[in-house]
Amino acid sequence: MKVKSPLEIYRYLPQTNCGECGYDTCMSFAAQIIERTVKPTDCPPLVKEAEKNPKVKKKLEELIEITSPEVKEVIIGKGDKAVKIGGEDVLHRHELTFFNPTALFYDVWDTLDDKEIDERCSKVVEYRKFYVGEFLTLDGIAVRCTSNDPKRFREVVKRVAGYGKPMILVSLNPECMRAALEEVAEERPLIYAATEDNWREFLELALEFKVPVVVRSKDLNKLKSLAVTFKEAGVEDIVLDPVTEPVGEGLKGTFERVIQLRRTAILGEDKDVAYPIMITPIAAWALEADEVSKAYWETVIASIFIVKYGDVMILHCLEPYAIMPIVTLRYNIYTDPRTPVQVEPGLREINNPSPDDPVFITTNFALTYYTVESDLTSGNIKGWLLVLDTEGLGVEVSVAGGQFTAAKVKDLIKETKIEEKVNHRYLIIPGLAARLQGAIEDETGWKVLVGPMDSGRIKGWLEQHWPPKEK
Numbered sequence: 468m469k470v471k472s473p474l475e476i477y478r479y480l481p482q483t484n485c486g487e488c489g490y491d492t493c494m495s496f497a498a499q500i501i502e503r504t505v506k507p508t509d510c511p512p513l514v515k516e517a518e519k520n521p522k523v524k525k526k527l528e529e530l531i532e533i534t535s536p537e538v539k540e541v542i543i544g545k546g547d548k549a550v551k552i553g554g555e556d557v558l559h560r561h562e563l564t565f566f567n568p569t570a571l572f573y574d575v576w577d578t579l580d581d582k583e584i585d586e587r588c589s590k591v592v593e594y595r596k597f598y599v600g601e602f603l604t605l606d607g608i609a610v611r612c613t614s615n616d617p618k619r620f621r622e623v624v625k626r627v628a629g630y631g632k633p634m635i636l637v638s639l640n641p642e643c644m645r646a647a648l649e650e651v652a653e654e655r656p657l658i659y660a661a662t663e664d665n666w667r668e669f670l671e672l673a674l675e676f677k678v679p680v681v682v683r684s685k686d687l688n689k690l691k692s693l694a695v696t697f698k699e700a701g702v703e704d705i706v707l708d709p710v711t712e713p714v715g716e717g718l719k720g721t722f723e724r725v726i727q728l729r730r731t732a733i734l735g736e737d738k739d740v741a742y743p744i745m746i747t748p749i750a751a752w753a754l755e756a757d758e759v760s761k762a763y764w765e766t767v768i769a770s771i772f773i774v775k776y777g778d779v780m781i782l783h784c785l786e787p788y789a790i791m792p793i794v795t796l797r798y799n800i801y802t803d804p805r806t807p808v809q810v811e812p813g814l815r816e817i818n819n820p821s822p823d824d825p826v827f828i829t830t831n832f833a834l835t836y837y838t839v840e841s842d843l844t845s846g847n848i849k850g851w852l853l854v855l856d857t858e859g860l861g862v863e864v865s866v867a868g869g870q871f872t873a874a875k876v877k878d879l880i881k882e883t884k885i886e887e888k889v890n891h892r893y894l895i896i897p898g899l900a901a902r903l904q905g906a907i908e909d910e911t912g913w914k915v916l917v918g919p920m921d922s923g924r925i926k927g928w929l930e931q932h933w934p935p936k937e938k
């Protein structure tokens with residue numbers, strides 16, 4: 468995005484504050500464009516006026532141009548299940564944020580029997596890993612044509628479409644690709660891949676079926692030339708595959724090609740390659756090695772390119788030990804650094820507590836909250852856990868920064884009605900908030916006990932301090 472402030476966008480808007488966009492003022496709407504939660508075309512009066520007046524139309528086009536991400540955003544799939552790739556604006560997350568997490572597609576192939584295909588598809592659909600309050604999942608299925616038989620490829624693609632996940636169709640044979648597209652083009656699969664040898668047929672397919680397409684070449688000049696050819700012919704949704712080589716000098720070369728593509732795209736040096744990048748960690752399975760080693764290399768390659776600019780990937784190994792590091796790393800790289808990860812404040816009941824059980828308090832910083840909650844739950848500790856809104860900051864920082872205060876603790880006690888649920892007035896605060904002990908007692912009238920620094924020690928601490936001697 469070429470603009471950095473809402474004021475620059477405001478100049479292009481009608482400035483009537485009519486509220487039709489759902490925001491009270493045009494300035495708030497402009498701020499949301501910067502946040503990428505709305506688009507210029509979400510302002511109805513602007514769009515209506517552009518339809519009648521060529522000058523306004525030009526203005527709207529200019530606004531779309533200056534607010535578009537540096538890297539084109541491409542959508543694979545349709546409806547709620549569609550996945551967005553690309554759409555990035557910066558080279559480093561701390562400069563703003565990364566927007567669209569690397570999309571992970573796992574393969575099935577059409578020489579498997581139907582039962583094996585169903586097993587793999589189910590694994591992709593059902594994969595869920597709970598992490599910092601969210602379920603991490605996989606994005607889609609890449610269907611590889613290994614039969615080279617259009618009829619079989621079409622059948623398998625139809626079967627896989629039944630699982631409702633976005634798809635990548637993988638075949639270099641235009642006949643096979645056409646057969647598959649006749650079956651599932653409406654699902655908006657990504658087709659893989661147009662090369663030096665088949666690009667004419669793939670260009671026809673992309674135009675005829677209106678689907679996004681991968682162009683593939685290890686030579687970046689040829690890759691660019693393919694992208695330009697497709698763009699000039701009217702294909703908007705293009706993905707670049709600079710060819711993933713799994714080890715040694717090949718891997719080093721892959722890394723250099725990816726960095727070069729993304730740098731030139733983001734720095735505006737070459738808009739002809741400003742498209743999402745495809746990485747194929749599955750290439751590790753062509754190595755001569757045992758299965759676990761291949762899975763190891765696949766995970767290494769995926770990790771490198773989750774950190775550096777891989778927008779979409781095709782992978783093979785569905786073992787939890789291979790998937791877990793990939794989805795966890797992706798979560799961490801694509802977390803918005805401008806907003807701390809937080810949970811809802813309020814009251815949580817841990818292990819069906821009774822009115823005699825202890826009351827703890829922690830912050831709503833997700834990492835702190837889930838650590839405390841898991842230590843209490845897994846330690847079979849019954850208790851009441853107050854979660855204070857510290858704007859997503861941890862205990863030490865929020866005590867120092869004034870987000871964890873005695874007055875806020877008093878409000879939380881009132882809001883959660885905890886006084887009606889327990890028959891004592893003891894509150895256990897984290898050891899890192901010890902300096903608030905007196906202030907909380909004065910403000911709330913509760914007796915404050917200073918718990919351990921580390922929630923992993925709560926169990927041992929309770930053995931010595933609960934129930935309180937002076938109850």
Ligand code: SF4
Pocket residue numbers: 480481482483484485486487488489490491492493494496509510511512513
């Ligand atoms: S709909 Fe357009 S004109 Fe109306 S408030 Fe929103 S941005 Fe402003």
